[in-house]
Amino acid sequence: MIHLRCWGGRSVMTENAPCGKQARTHWYRDTDDDGLILENLIYACGCRYVYHQFHDGSGRARLIRHDGKALIDERSPERGE
Numbered sequence: 728m729i730h731l732r733c734w735g736g737r738s739v740m741t742e743n744a745p746c747g748k749q750a751r752t753h754w755y756r757d758t759d760d761d762g763l764i765l766e767n768l769i770y771a772c773g774c775r776y777v778y779h780q781f782h783d784g785s786g787r788a789r790l791i792r793h794d795g796k797a798l799i800d801e802r803s804p805e806r807g808e
């Protein structure tokens with residue numbers, strides 16, 4: 728189970744969301760000691776960017792618009808491939 732936490736006040740900013748709106752965003756990031764990385768960029772309008780790097784070194788990045796449509800859904804190969 729991964730618990731997200733916010734990177735303090737500096738993690739809040741206003742950016743152009745993937746849908747084109749100006750939206751306040753929040754960064755969340757979590758890691759464990761074995762190389763797992765989970766990053767979430769969450770826009771106030773509901774769009775979000777999620778990056779997840781797994782223990783084997785492979786990663787998955789998704790950019791999801793606030794209506795639920797995945798604009799990007801990419802997997803990176805495992806380390807060493």
Ligand SMILES: [Zn+2]
Nearest residue numbers: 746772774793
């Ligand atoms: Zn949006």
